[in-house]
Each structure stands twice: as structure tokens, then as C-alpha cells.
Amino acid sequence: MxxxxxxxxxxxxxxxxxxxxxxxxxxxxxxxxxxxxxxxxxxxxxxxxxxxxxxxxxxxxxxxxxxxxxxxxxRFDKTIIEDKFEDYIVDNFTTIDPEVMEKIYAMIENLPEKRKEILLMHKMQDMTIDQIAIELSLSKQTVKNQISSALKHLRFELKDVSWMASLLVISYKFLR
The missing domain is CATH 1.10.1740 (Rna Polymerase Sigma Factor; Chain: A)
Known part of the structure; x- marks a missing residue:
């Protein structure tokens, strides 16, 4: 060479x-x-x-x-990697380590009821912010705030496995 x-x-x-x-x-x-x-x-x-x-x-x-x-x-905007991590989790529920999934489920269950409902509608049912706002009779800003708060809470709770986020994002890229 x-x-x-x-x-x-x-x-x-x-x-x-x-x-x-x-x-x-x-x-x-x-x-x-x-x-x-x-x-x-x-x-x-x-x-x-x-x-x-x-x-x-x-x-x-x-x-x-x-x-x-x-x-x-x-000092990049970490939301790109965080979004990829979230997408990976949503798209690969069945292939993620059961221990990590158990922790994620427990964290989601501990969210306030309305926040949990909005997050699940957005991430699991793939509903847009507009659709959620209409269905729940809320403002779009309220829906955005609830999603943001839920994801912020989940990220904070997952900090002890945050090393996994980069690995999962990279793995996700190779699996696509």
C-alpha cells in the first residue's frame, strides 16, 4: 500500500x-x-x-x-442519534435484549397516564402530532411537550445503558 x-x-x-x-x-x-x-x-x-x-x-x-x-x-445536535436509537427500539422490540426491554417497559409504565398514552400513540401507532391532538382534543403544542417530556424522561432513565445507544444505532445502520 x-x-x-x-x-x-x-x-x-x-x-x-x-x-x-x-x-x-x-x-x-x-x-x-x-x-x-x-x-x-x-x-x-x-x-x-x-x-x-x-x-x-x-x-x-x-x-x-x-x-x-x-x-x-x-458539539452536534444529539437528537439525530437519539432519534435513531428510538427508531431502533420501536422497529426492533423483539430483538433487543430482554433485560433492556423490561427496563424500557417499566419506564413507560411509570410515565403519567396521559404522557404514556401520547407517547405510545406517537411511537407505536405511528400517529402524527396533528392526529394525536385531534383525537385527544389537545393543542399540538401540548402533544409536542408531552412527547418531548416522555422521551427526555426515558433518556434520563436509560443513562446507565446509554453506551448501548451508540452500539444499537450503528448496528441498526448495518441491519437496514
Missing amino acids: KNPENFEKIYLLYWEKLTAFSFNMTQDMDVAQNIVQDVFIDLWERRHKLEITAIESYLYRAAKNQVFKYYQNN
Whole structure:
């Protein structure tokens, strides 16, 4: 890989895949392309020092690390990852560790009755805020506030398993 021809082959083989991978994590094509560019620049600059046995694993790990570094440096809006985590939980109830699911169910059960009802309508029945507001004769802002409060409460309660959120989001991306 120390010669330009090998580097070019690797670049052509992985550029598009890594960009798609990074885009899935960032939801921003410009950021994804910049991240992949940084990965390849770093690879080229360190080519004489690196001993890589599995280039594909190395590149994906480097891209993932660059995404996290980007988010850390830019104090990103965590709602993207939180939303992906919520989507993962909703879409994969049957495949999540039973212990984690038991904790989530218990947390939902402990929500105030109206808040729980609104959250379940929104996340489980896939109802829009407008639909919920009409059905329950509430303002849209009240529905938004209840959903936000419920999710904030669940996130707080799940903090001891928050390390799992990143893992689940990344797993979710590969499973889609």
C-alpha cells in the first residue's frame, strides 16, 4: 500500500462505500464526503508507519472514529442519534435484549397516564402530532411537550445503558 497504484485501487474500491457508511451516520452528504476524504488523507500521510492487515476493517473503523470526532468537535445536535436509537427500539422490540426491554417497559409504565398514552400513540401507532391532538382534543403544542417530556424522561432513565445507544444505532445502520 506504500505505492500510489495500490492506494488508488483502495481509494476507488472503498470511497463510495465509506461515503454511504458515513452518510448513514451523519445524514449530511457534505460532512460524509469530508470525513471520508480525511480518512484517505490520513491513510496516505501515515502509509509508511501503518501495518494494516485488514484494510476494509481499518477504513470502516477510521470512518466511524472520524464521525465521532466530527460530532465531538462540532458539539452536534444529539437528537439525530437519539432519534435513531428510538427508531431502533420501536422497529426492533423483539430483538433487543430482554433485560433492556423490561427496563424500557417499566419506564413507560411509570410515565403519567396521559404522557404514556401520547407517547405510545406517537411511537407505536405511528400517529402524527396533528392526529394525536385531534383525537385527544389537545393543542399540538401540548402533544409536542408531552412527547418531548416522555422521551427526555426515558433518556434520563436509560443513562446507565446509554453506551448501548451508540452500539444499537450503528448496528441498526448495518441491519437496514
